[in-house]
Amino acid sequence: MKSLIALMFLSFSALAVNPGDKAPNFTLKSHSGKEISLEDFKGNYVVLEWYNSGCPYVRKHYDSGNMQTTQKAYQANEKVTWLTIVSSAEGKQGYLADAKAAMEQYNSEKMGSNYLLLDPTGEVGQAYKAKTTPHIFIIDPDLNLSYVGAMDSDSSYKQSAIKGATNYVTSSLSKMMLGEKPDPAKTKPYGCSVKY
16 A cells, blocks of 8 residues: 555656756747747746736735736846746636737736736646646746746735745746755645636
8 A cells, every 4th residue: 555655656746847857848829919939038047927817816916016026027137038827728717818818918917027828728737737826937048947836935815925925936036047046946836726
């Protein structure tokens, strides 16, 4: 029985996407209608943020302005690209039908990410094993995963929790830009399940 449990644990671990792994490449349509590929940003630090407008944990970060402030902190830095991804399927919470709907959402949220990307089939979300909204992945200039996990250290859906929390995006990028590894490099993501 113990060996079966250990085998199951190893199987689930093998399915996970971990720091040090090569980031799966993808091409998705953006809010501007342009197709965006991860490989376009080789040489940059890339932040992937899974998003669902109806999720209270996403609302925590957007309604407070925390997500936009973090995104916009890197707008002027040409070495950082931020990609917000919607993997909600048609008919599910957070689904965006096309580039026009994505552009409206991007503008209404006052997003500071470079692109809002549409993944209605969930193929990219599944490739990254994205589980929650938000779920954050930070990729190094060689397109390897460096950080996988939560936006910050407080899993509450309340905006008041942001102030005392560690922002894992800013702490990870700061270390990476100094040539160091994020610490922690992997955390447990929290939020709503991705609506595949």
